[in-house]
Amino acid sequence: MNRLQCVMLDLDGTIYLGNRLFPYTADFLARLTRLGIGCLFLTNNSSRSTDAYLEKLARMGIQTDASHILISSHAAANYLNAHFPEKRVFLLGTDSMRREMESRGIRLCEDDPEVLLAGFDTDLNYDRLTKFANFVADGLPYIATHPDRVCPAEHGFLPDLGSIMELIFACCGRRPDVVCGKPEEQILIAAEQRTGFSREHLLMVGDRLTTDIAIGQWGVKTCLVLSGEARKEDIPGAPIAPTYVFPTLYELGLAIEKARKNE
Ligand SMILES: [Mg+2]
Structure with missing residues (x-):
């Protein structure tokens, strides 16, 4: 040590x-x-923003700042900026994650993406899931923030991104090309x-x-x-x-x- x-x-x-x-x-x-x-x-957990984590920690009495919070979405933004600079990205993720990506210079788009990014979308919507799965089936580069299948919750658990990726695998036969989190x-x-x-x-x-x-x-x-x-x-x-x-x-x-x- x-x-x-x-x-x-x-x-x-x-x-x-x-x-x-x-x-x-x-x-x-x-x-x-x-x-x-x-x-x-x-x-x-890429469903939440840096500010949400700072607020949660502050409520518990831990004072820190944004430079001390690293989320898998940040690693995904670094990866996209390094390997797919300026490319149009379709995001499956929460509004918080959308803002995290935009603040890191990621160009998000809805209809003609060049790259796909899956985060933990706790507002998952069937139409967006369908759209995402069809882009995956088209063979676009497919990045995911993290592989966890469940997220601990107060009562039971939340089905996490790893489980959504298995659903997409079941219908498209593809898993992500790159996963960014632990x-x-x-x-x-x-x-x-x-x-x-x-x-x-x-x-x-x-x-x-x-x-x-x-x-x-x-x-x-x-x-x-x-x-x-x-x-x-x-x-x-x-x-x-x-x-x-x-x-x-x-x-x-x-x-x-x-x-x-x-x-
Ligand atoms: Mg833990």
Whole structure:
């Protein structure tokens, strides 16, 4: 941990559960600040805007700014700007995501797209889904923000983008050409660009083995916290093993501080 410069933190299940901040989160963040270690809040949920996350964190007493929020939609915008500059993009996504993309210079269009982008559209409309699926069947480049099949919710779960992608696969026989969020590399590249640190100096912390921890495949260290989805007994079946496992952020904070003192 002695090369650690910045901690990337998943949100739900890691720093809070639903609308309840974990009791140790504020102390963990203060400890990082004291040790001169940065933090980046990193989420796959592309249905919400940067401002929505800032408001949610502020309601829980965490004051931060837009530079510390990285959403899979941001990684998708970077990818589109790098690989499909100036191209017309058809978006399956919320109004919030629409604004995030437009503010990053993405040209959105309705009728004659050159590229398709799927986000987590919690206002999913059957006509737009039909339009999107037909563009996919036409063979246009097809990008998705993230692969999660379910999103945790207060009562049960929400069918997430990964499930919508399976629906599109069922009718078109295609899955996305590129997925940008965790566990894929685009969001790690976006995090490197945002923080200015290369991946050896970053640590991804989260509660989901298939996304937060599987991003370890790209050479970044990972820490599983057992405060959310994954149980200890799930670890042997994980696609990629976590570098570290702690019950919560509290124990991770202690370990980081100890490692710093021993340097
Ligand atoms: Mg989580």
